Amino acid sequence: MRLISRSITALVTLGCLSVGMQATGQPITLAVFGDWPYSKVLLDNAGLLLNSVNADPDVSLVMHLGDIHAGSDPCTSAGIEPPIPTANPGWNRKVYDIFARFNDPLVYTPGDNEWTDCHRKRSGSSGDPLKELAALRSLFFAQPERTLGKQRRKVSSQAVDFDPAYPDDAQFAENLMWQESGIVFLTVNMPGSSNDALPWQGRFANKALQEREIAARTSADMRWMQRAFGQADKTQAKAVVLAMQADMWERYAAALGGRGLRHYTRFVKKLAALSVQFARPVLLLNGDSHHYGWDQPMADPASFTGRLHGTPAVPNLTRIIVQGATEAPAEWLKLSIDPEMPYPFSWRNVPYCSHPERQCNNW
Numbered sequence: 225m226r227l228i229s230r231s232i233t234a235l236v237t238l239g240c241l242s243v244g245m246q247a248t249g250q251p252i253t254l255a256v257f258g259d260w261p262y263s264k265v266l267l268d269n270a271g272l273l274l275n276s277v278n279a280d281p282d283v284s285l286v287m288h289l290g291d292i293h294a295g296s297d298p299c300t301s302a303g304i305e306p307p308i309p310t311a312n313p314g315w316n317r318k319v320y321d322i323f324a325r326f327n328d329p330l331v332y333t334p335g336d337n338e339w340t341d342c343h344r345k346r347s348g349s350s351g352d353p354l355k356e357l358a359a360l361r362s363l364f365f366a367q368p369e370r371t372l373g374k375q376r377r378k379v380s381s382q383a384v385d386f387d388p389a390y391p392d393d394a395q396f397a398e399n400l401m402w403q404e405s406g407i408v409f410l411t412v413n414m415p416g417s418s419n420d421a422l423p424w425q426g427r428f429a430n431k432a433l434q435e436r437e438i439a440a441r442t443s444a445d446m447r448w449m450q451r452a453f454g455q456a457d458k459t460q461a462k463a464v465v466l467a468m469q470a471d472m473w474e475r476y477a478a479a480l481g482g483r484g485l486r487h488y489t490r491f492v493k494k495l496a497a498l499s500v501q502f503a504r505p506v507l508l509l510n511g512d513s514h515h516y517g518w519d520q521p522m523a524d525p526a527s528f529t530g531r532l533h534g535t536p537a538v539p540n541l542t543r544i545i546v547q548g549a550t551e552a553p554a555e556w557l558k559l560s561i562d563p564e565m566p567y568p569f570s571w572r573n574v575p576y577c578s579h580p581e582r583q584c585n586n587w
Contacts, residue, residue, distance in 0.1 A: 249405025258289030258511025259548030276576035289511035290335025290469030299342035299351030302359035310348030330373035336415035368397035514548030
C-alpha cells in the first residue's frame, strides 16, 4: 500500500500562523475522489470503489470532485428534441444510482466533462452546456439542501441561502456549505476547461451567452466563498475546506500554447485575500489534472504557481489534487481531520483495485 501523509510538513510551513484555537468537535474522516467513472468498465466495476469506501469504519462523508465521464464520452443531449444521435442520455442516472449506494453522505460538485465540454466534437457535440448543467441540477441537486448517499444529511445551498441582493444566485443549487467538528466546508461550481472559457462550438456557439455564464457563475462562487469564510470567522472555525473540480494552477494550461488560466484569476485573488484574512488553515481540494499531488501554490509569490495569478503570499493554504480514475493504481484519498491538532489535516491514498485481471491498470 502506497501511503501519503503531509500533516507534519504542512504544519512546519504554518508554524508562525494563528492556529491556537479551542477545538470544537471530534475527528472526522472523508473519502475524496474525482474524475470517476471514466468508462463503462469503471461503471461496471463501481463496486470495487464502493466496497472499499463503505468498508472503512473511519469514513463519515464522501466527496466527488467532478467529471463523471471522460471528456471524449458523449453527454446526455438534455433538453434537445430530437435527441442528438451521439448522446448517452442514461449515463448521469447510472452515476446517480451509484452515488446512492455509498453508505455515508456524498457531496458532488460538477466537473467540465459533464456540462461545459459537451459542445465539443470530441464528445460528439452531444449536449448544450447550459442545458446539461440544468439537467445535472435537476437530478443531483433536486433536493438542494440534502447530500446524496444512503444517509442524506442537511447542508446549506446557495439555492436557498443566496444573498438577497443577488437573487440570480439562487440558480447555483450545486454550491453547498456545512460545518462539522469546527471546520467549515464548501463547494463551488468551478470547472476545468479554463472556467468554461473554451469557445462553444458548432450549433452551440454563442459568445455573449457564454461570457454571461462565466461572469455570473464566477461572481456567485466568490460570494458563496466569502459567505463561508464569514461563517468561519463568526464561529471561530478551526479551518476551511474548499472543494471544486478545476486545477487553477494546471501547468499544461499555463504553458505556451495551452488553454491559459486567466479566467480563474479573479476567483484566486479573492481566495487569497480571504485566506490571508482568515489566518488559519485552508485546504483546497480539486481534481481535473488526474495526477495525485499536493502543494501550497500561493505560499511563495515568486514561485511558478505564485506568479500565475499575481497573488500575495498565502502560506496557510494547502492544495490537494486527487488522483483520477485513469491512473494506476486505482486509489481514493482518505482525508483525516482532527480539530485537536494544531494543523488538523492529514491524508493518504487508499488503493481499491490492484488485480490486472480486472483491468485496474487499464482504465
